[in-house]
Amino acid sequence: MLRPSRTARILLHLANLVVIFFLLLPLFAVAIGSLQSEKSLQANTRAVLPDEYTLDNYLVILTAGEQKGRIFEQTTYLPDNIKHFFRAFANSTIVALSVTALTLALGSMSAYTVVRMRYRWIAWLMQANVVARFVPIIVLMIPLYVTMRGWGLLNSLAGVIVALTGFLLPYAILILAPYFDSIPQELEDAARIDGCTRFKAFLKVTLPLSTPGLSSCGVIMFIISWHELLIPLILNSKPEFMTLPVVIASLVGDVHVFFNLMMAICLLALLPSVVLVLLLQKYVVEGLAAGAVKG
């Protein structure tokens, strides 16, 4: 790009500030909301910053309601799901890690065949994957509920993991295929001349060379699984199998729940994926681009 003039630079700085403000606005809201009491929220409805800050919202969540702190001293009702925060956090972690591992393992094998083995049916499979990526999850929900009910997989983490893995596999394959395609075939050929089987060449040559691709795909799979609401919402109704998004959704419309408590739990739920995205930004960017535009 050509270097902009002085006035243009000032205008561009201003535009950047507007964008940064818009990007951070909801995060300010959730942080400030979580650091005050319901009372201070209601007392002054026009000021941006509260008169006093408190960590009691976090205290209640992180001690599972055992310690109520000053602002919840008088309250008799706390939603049960708030008390399941640690369980839900653990469930979300288990689901996200398992789905990431499974989609990487299965997806890399399929993606490899897509770029290395030119069969007609594999080309068809790839097209089916692209179409499958578009399937709205709501379409799958009803039959998944009925079938999982039949197999006794309702109210289990396994059911959620299987469902989510299948749902995300096409996307994983789309992200991984271009990475495998960029690795020179000659390296594998050399390994095979030395007596490796095709699968072994894939394991020992292609996979180790594709760590950036696997990282990109892995972090995206983790984030999508961490965020997923509908599948665990419909398959699991017992509190011990709820994931974080389900716990959050269960607080919606509960008139007794304080907004500040909800903001605190939202902040705790978004923290892991925000840290992950900021740390692994480069991989997320590459993965998203690879999954959208390359064959």
Place this chain on the structure above:
Amino acid sequence: MALLMNLPSLAVMALVLAYPIYYAGYLSVHKVGIAEIRRGVFPFYDWQNYARLFEDELFWLSLQNTAIFTFVTVSAEIVLAVAIALLINQSSLWTSRVTRWLILLPYAIPPIANGLIWNFMYNFQFGFLNRILFTAGIIGEPINWAGNPDTALYAVTVPYIWRTLPFAILLIHAALQGIPRELYEAAAVDGATAWHRFRHVTLPLLRPIIAVILILRTSFAFAVFEEILAITQGGPGDATWVAAWYSYKVSFAPPFNIGAGSASAYVLAMIVGALAILYVKLVYRRIA
């Protein structure tokens, strides 16, 4: 070998993608309510689920709301994404580098948490947005952003745009970096203004990636769910009923009419499926 390596993926995808899609179609032509699920027998219902669906005014309203929602979000996203991608491409400005570093943040926010945060932003009595506008002296009375049937549907587009914009910006930014500098230099030598360079060099070269974003974002916006659940739950009245919300409510809220819910989900799938085929033809043509 190829078959063996694809077997696990194929098995899982058959289980949770192919079979459910087929089964949703099956359910949509059968009578499936709570009583039938208990008995385990689904009587054949012909096209009655669809017939009822097309007679239901709420279904048409949901489709109309979905269309408005999609049109607003997708067109806003494309304009904003091009503008912001050009902005963060100015790597000589330190503010642009900050923006570029932060741009992916919304992608990391769980959609349901995003919905709840904006629920707090929009709150009529003590919402954060009104607080900012009061402090800035822009408004004198609180505005009921999401509680007014005239503005609610537009109010829920903003959180959705906020959350999904990074993806579009990112793709356009990647495409911008692929445009050779020489093209701009040549244009500058010819005396082209900044607007002309954008209009005749940048924009035509961005057209393919804009098409990709258009299709992807349209099909995903058509299935918007979390923000609706967290902010308006379809209300006020039925002002923000969208297609996915309709399928969800009809199936999983009393009277649990799963057959009708499947039929409505199938209509949604058909619309999105058409877009998906367009996408394959446009983007993945090389493989065929």
